[in-house]
Amino acid sequence: MSIRPRRSVLYMPGSNARALEKARTLPADGVILDLEDAVAPDAKVEARARVVETVKAGGFGPREVAIRINGLDTAWGSDDLDAAAAAAPDAILVPKVQEVEQLVTVGRRLKALGVPETTRVWAMIETPLAILDIKAIALSARDPLTRLQVFVLGTNDLAKETRAALVPGRAPMVAWLSLVVAAARTSGIDVLDGVWNQFQDLDGFKAECAQGAQFGMDGKTLIHPSQIEPCNAAFSPPAAEVERARAIIAAFALPENAGKGVITLDGRMVELLHAEMAKRTVALADAITAKG
Numbered sequence: 001m002s003i004r005p006r007r008s009v010l011y012m013p014g015s016n017a018r019a020l021e022k023a024r025t026l027p028a029d030g031v032i033l034d035l036e037d038a039v040a041p042d043a044k045v046e047a048r049a050r051v052v053e054t055v056k057a058g059g060f061g062p063r064e065v066a067i068r069i070n071g072l073d074t075a076w077g078s079d080d081l082d083a084a085a086a087a088a089p090d091a092i093l094v095p096k097v098q099e100v101e102q103l104v105t106v107g108r109r110l111k112a113l114g115v116p117e118t119t120r121v122w123a124m125i126e127t128p129l130a131i132l133d134i135k136a137i138a139l140s141a142r143d144p145l146t147r148l149q150v151f152v153l154g155t156n157d158l159a160k161e162t163r164a165a166l167v168p169g170r171a172p173m174v175a176w177l178s179l180v181v182a183a184a185r186t187s188g189i190d191v192l193d194g195v196w197n198q199f200q201d202l203d204g205f206k207a208e209c210a211q212g213a214q215f216g217m218d219g220k221t222l223i224h225p226s227q228i229e230p231c232n233a234a235f236s237p238p239a240a241e242v243e244r245a246r247a248i249i250a251a252f253a254l255p256e257n258a259g260k261g262v263i264t265l266d267g268r269m270v271e272l273l274h275a276e277m278a279k280r281t282v283a284l285a286d287a288i289t290a291k292g
């Protein structure tokens with residue numbers, strides 16, 4: 001089982017040269033070089049050129065690199081997509097995806113441009129229509145044309161579009177967040193939680209990381225470097241969980257348990273499904289260790 005950790009993915013405005021420079025050294029699992037909401041209209045064209053140059057220059061090591069383009073219904077989206085395609089990052093993040101057709105359009109363009117299949121598509125889930133049509137959007141990942149790999153929650157836009165409050169604990173959004181995770185799991189899509197805006201409130205941030213991890217999300221999107229380390233910790237399997245997972249795998253490998261579907265380990269029932277979960281936990285832990 002091969003897993004790419006996506007615990008922490010840091011946005012940086014494409015217009016901020018200093019931030020882009022730091023992208024190669026920060027301990028985030030990934031970075032999103034943003035051309036959309038973090039960049040003012042007057043700075044969009046210059047930011048696009050800077051982001052493309054940055055990605056082409058490489059040097060990101062194990063960090064996954066995504067470019068967030070503007071929507072294809074804006075004045076910049078089409079040129080952003082062509083420019084991002086030429087830079088061939090690990091992923092192109094499409095904002096405000098709310099119907100499958102948007103992903104098909106992007107997939108067709110990448111194919112027509114001959115972009116290597118290693119460049120995948122990530123979709124921002126941040127509108128009411130996306131939430132209501134999340135099953136169809138997730139299932140579209142089964143068509144290789146879409147290259148769909150990751151859902152990125154846009155909780156700020158969700159708050160804007162629905163008028164739901166952004167409050168600690170996120171009670172107004174809980175149903176949407178867990179629905180997105182369930183849909184993603186139908187089609188092998190990873191889920192990144194939305195950002196925590198009050199970046200100086202690290203306790204609040206840690207609580208939201210823990211909540212995202214409990215929902216089953218794979219990681220969280222970030223806005224400030226100070227959020228990276230606590231986020232990595234929150235989305236890494238705890239040592240005790242990894243130890244227990246290794247014990248479960250070892251127990252099922254014992255000759256006396258051969259062919260069994262259920263066993264007892266330390267007074268608890270353990271089924272083969274727990275062994276499958278344990279293998280994933282160990283694979284994730286090993287992938288994190290391998291990153292160094």
Ligand SMILES: CC(C)(COP(=O)(O)OP(=O)(O)OC[C@H]1O[C@@H](n2cnc3c(N)ncnc32)[C@H](O)[C@@H]1OP(=O)(O)O)[C@@H](O)C(=O)NCCC(=O)NCCSC(=O)C[C@H](O)C(=O)O
Nearest residue numbers: 011012013018019022037038154155156157195223224225
């Ligand atoms: C939020 C910020 C504007 C704060 O900036 P600032 O006050 O300058 O931060 P600091 O002085 O504390 O910075 C300290 C050093 O860290 C570097 N830094 C800061 N932020 C980043 C970053 N994101 N990436 C890389 N490096 C960063 C500074 O350069 C300083 O470095 P040094 O010079 O060496 O001391 C700012 O953090 C920021 O712009 N964050 C990103 C904002 C962003 O990208 N927003 C868009 C994505 S969020 C979104 O759109 C969500 C979604 O769509 C939704 O709907 O919810």
Ligand SMILES: [Mg+2]
Nearest residue numbers: 037126154157
């Ligand atoms: Mg948004």
